[in-house]
Amino acid sequence: MERNPPTFASELVELRTTADGGRSLFAIRDLESSTRIHSSQAPFAHVIYKDYRREVCMQCFAYSASDHAPQNIGGSRTWSVKWSREGAATAWFCSEACKEIWERDKTSSLLMDVDAILNKGQVATRKKFKSSAEEEKIKAMLPSFEAGCPPITQETIDQAWASVEALATSKPQLISYCSTLDLEDMELEIARSLASAVMQRYICDRQYSPDPSGPPIPRSSWSELLDLQKNELSNVRTRPYILSAHLRIYAFLCNTLPKYLLPYMSTVRDVLARDTGNAFGIWDGDRRDEMLGWGIWVSASYFNHTCTPNLRKTRQGRVLHFETTRKIQAGEELCISYIDTDSPVDKRRRELEESWFFTCACLRCAKES
């Protein structure tokens, strides 16, 4: 399939390949402080944690329980504008306007149907093993990986995925494996974010258009997502148990999602291989007190990290904005910070190595280490 990194069609920035940090964005002219150099319009896939359902607007992600939310002055800490239909999960909004925008994108309601199906699926797969022999037999249907297991290679990962894909081709086997699956809450959140990616892929494939009378719904293409940097091997090598969790989640989704989405299940591995290192947390505000969920904003994933960032990232509704924090000269690399840059160099390096799998090549780290 043809791959396309997003074009940063802009007179301000361009994407270039660097010596140590893959692709990165650079200024192509001098920029004043507080210049908005890029806006990434909407996540390709996202999830708002189930526990925050009533407090987070499904359209703009505004958090009703934030100390800054205006309605909280003596008011309720949950949103009151509601969308519901039989067989679907309920969605909550901060305003009728947000609900209308959300409803214009037909994907939204389909996702709420899928959400209800996943919740039911989780309940249905919570059966206890009848005996230890049954437990052993079912667990042996897929390989398992734990901390301390032999070093993981790309071949190990490919074989593990081949085994779960083979399992999914036999419905009786899949049902048997899933009957006692009992996903943990965070695994279900991952499953929900993946279901949203599968749905987007389905929509991209069918070039499904939103309500033609409304404004266009911004949507990255599937090929743009595929062009993001893959971190599958580094991620699984660092945390082998993640691979077991990914296989379980894939089996669960194959067993639970509606039939029309099943041709798109390869999306699951494609997204899992890229989301670590590319996803952004959805926070309650710039003070980042509470993480409400996460999402993949494709074009925003091209900003490299530095421990002396020259960009500020803010979220306005679904849009991520990037603005300069000082004057920039033409040719300078434009970077955000992935971590708390107040920490000492050893701690910063460790965090970047453990969670983003790279050794920071920024000037500050070079100077301080």
Ligand SMILES: C[S@@+](CC[C@H](N)C(=O)[O-])C[C@H]1O[C@@H](n2cnc3c(N)ncnc32)[C@H](O)[C@@H]1O
């Ligand atoms: C979100 S992506 C940024 C875009 C990426 N450079 C690309 O080509 O797709 C994060 C990855 O970029 C690279 N990177 C970002 N900041 C870096 C830095 N300060 N030093 C070295 N590599 C960096 C690492 O490989 C990291 O996993």
